[in-house]
Amino acid sequence: MKYRYNSDDLSLKERICRINGVSPEKLDTSGFHPDQEMEVLKSFRQKLLSYRDKRFFIVGDYDCDGICATVIMKRLLDWLQIANNYYIPSRSKDGYGINDRIVSTAIENGFEVILCVDNGITAGQQLKVARDAGLVVLILDHHEYSDSPEADAYLHPDLFPETYSDMCAGGLCALVANGFRDDVLSTIYGGLATLADMVSVFGYNRYLMKEMLHLLHEKEILPLNYLAGSKDIDYDVLSYQVIPKINAVSRMDEKMNVNYVVRYLLENNSDCMVYLNRIEEINKSRKELSRQMFSLAERIMDPNEKVIAVCSEAFKEGLCGLIANRIMYEFQKPALVFSKNGRELKGSGRSPTGSDLYSYLKNVEDLFLTFGGHEQAVGLSLDEEKLPVLLDYISKNDLQIEEQIRDVVLLEQEEIDFALLDQLEELKPFGPDFSEPLFGIKDPVIVKTYSSAGRFKKYSLNEILEAIDFRNKKEKDTFSRMIGKVKRDDYHKNKVSFVIEETV
Numbered sequence: 001m002k003y004r005y006n007s008d009d010l011s012l013k014e015r016i017c018r019i020n021g022v023s024p025e026k027l028d029t030s031g032f033h034p035d036q037e038m039e040v041l042k043s044f045r046q047k048l049l050s051y052r053d054k055r056f057f058i059v060g061d062y063d064c065d066g067i068c069a070t071v072i073m074k075r076l077l078d079w080l081q082i083a084n085n086y087y088i089p090s091r092s093k094d095g096y097g098i099n100d101r102i103v104s105t106a107i108e109n110g111f112e113v114i115l116c117v118d119n120g121i122t123a124g125q126q127l128k129v130a131r132d133a134g135l136v137v138l139i140l141d142h143h144e145y146s147d148s149p150e151a152d153a154y155l156h157p158d159l160f161p162e163t164y165s166d167m168c169a170g171g172l173c174a175l176v177a178n179g180f181r182d183d184v185l186s187t188i189y190g191g192l193a194t195l196a197d198m199v200s201v202f203g204y205n206r207y208l209m210k211e212m213l214h215l216l217h218e219k220e221i222l223p224l225n226y227l228a229g230s231k232d233i234d235y236d237v238l239s240y241q242v243i244p245k246i247n248a249v250s251r252m253d254e255k256m257n258v259n260y261v262v263r264y265l266l267e268n269n270s271d272c273m274v275y276l277n278r279i280e281e282i283n284k285s286r287k288e289l290s291r292q293m294f295s296l297a298e299r300i301m302d303p304n305e306k307v308i309a310v311c312s313e314a315f316k317e318g319l320c321g322l323i324a325n326r327i328m329y330e331f332q333k334p335a336l337v338f339s340k341n342g343r344e345l346k347g348s349g350r351s352p353t354g355s356d357l358y359s360y361l362k363n364v365e366d367l368f369l370t371f372g373g374h375e376q377a378v379g380l381s382l383d384e385e386k387l388p389v390l391l392d393y394i395s396k397n398d399l400q401i402e403e404q405i406r407d408v409v410l411l412e413q414e415e416i417d418f419a420l421l422d423q424l425e426e427l428k429p430f431g432p433d434f435s436e437p438l439f440g441i442k443d444p445v446i447v448k449t450y451s452s453a454g455r456f457k458k459y460s461l462n463e464i465l466e467a468i469d470f471r472n473k474k475e476k477d478t479f480s481r482m483i484g485k486v487k488r489d490d491y492h493k494n495k496v497s498f499v500i501e502e503t504v
């Protein structure tokens with residue numbers, strides 16, 4: 001990793017915008033109004049209303065986006081007094097998206113409309129069966145598609161003007177739902193889905209996320225407040241505490257049916273406590289299992305390979321992506337992690353910015369039973385007898401990784417204070433197209449050092465500033481530069497944290 005130090009005289013906002021290559025005006029969300037109307041949106045709503053006497057079956061997705069989208073549409077249909085039920089497929093038993101079994105269940109149970117949220121746009125085959133059987137199909141989806149969708153009506157962000165073009169399913173659903181009436185929970189869950197789904201943080205997405213946080217500061221939304229625990233809700237608490245808990249359930253779905261998470265979020269009163277304890281427990285075991293899987297991966301992998309590939313019967317399918325991500329992050333290399341069930345291996349791959357794992361594996365696509373994804377993340381499955389061929393390909397063919405240059409906002413340690421924290425808060429949310437800035441401290445002066453055996457090292461720099469290093473590296477404690485992120489300290493309100501990523 002290379003760093004480029006930026007110490008020009010602009011304001012923090014201007015510096016961070018320049019580093020990200022965006023103009024400061026893009027951060028302004030005042031141009032958005034909930035009552036703003038688009039024709040495609042209006043006609044979708046009319047279409048939906050025209051089926052109001054029919055029985056709806058919402059089919060969602062098991063990640064945070066799909067769950068929030070399901071919650072929003074369930075609330076809307078209830079409010080419109082449309083008879084409805086919902087189903088979120090099981091990650092391990094059904095896999096992603098609507099399938100033949102779900103379609104037959106809908107038909108057998110007398111549903112008349114299938115409403116797919118966060119899936120369906122590429123499920124032409126399955127949905128054709130439903131339409132041939134006389135059901136109406138509606139789709140709210142944001143995934144890429146090439147064939148015209150099999151639906152009586154659909155909405156996809158590519159039908160919208162540019163400022164709405166990279167919305168997730170939860171955001172789409174909030175847009176549809178809030179056109180009927182203003183609903184605080186729909187805005188909140190739309191914003192939460194947007195934060196979770198790693199889509200653009202500009203345009204309507206930004207408006208929605210800022211509205212969400214504003215509403216969460218004004219109102220008590222028990223299911224989310226409980227998941228945040230004792231912490232004050234901000235974007236980081238949502239991204240690193242709340243969303244992972246919501247996502248944990250489908251990863252461990254032998255312990256709890258993911259449909260209960262929809263119920264949990266719908267239940268905006270203390271009754272939701274019943275599910276809360278289970279979600280918390282599942283998240284704990286998800287963390288523990290991830291730790292075990294990672295240390296097993298470390299033991300069986302060859303860290304000298306250019307692309308790290310590991311496979312074990314002990315790996316849990318739903319967690320392979322998380323492990324691949326962690327290997328990639330810690331070893332700065334592309335990683336493939338496979339779980340094994342009978343003869344079938346199911347894997348997830350992650351690779352660093354500046355590389356294209358998708359094209360690299362596309363060359364040997366014939367080896368796979370299923371294969372999909374994009375440059376930095378792939379999902380695939382294969383028969384175990386094909387694994388040696390894949391490993392052979394990996395060992396003989398390099399995956400090019402372009403070295404990244406990361407911009408660093410260079411500051412004196414005295415400049416890192418609560419005022420800076422406030423300025424950063426104003427610029428949030430950060431995301432894939434507006435990344436959280438890296439800061440550099442010039443010649444840090446360390447007043448005191450603490451270390452917590454094997455977990456972290458902490459350096460006290462002045463009365464309010466503490467730098468913390470989780471990297472577990474043995475190095476001397478004198479630095480000419482510390483590079484990292486500036487964070488609020490959740491536990492010590494009178495401190496500002498500097499989370500070290502690199503030291504020079």
Ligand SMILES: [Mn+2]
Pocket residue numbers: 065066118142168169197
């Ligand atoms: Mn989604």
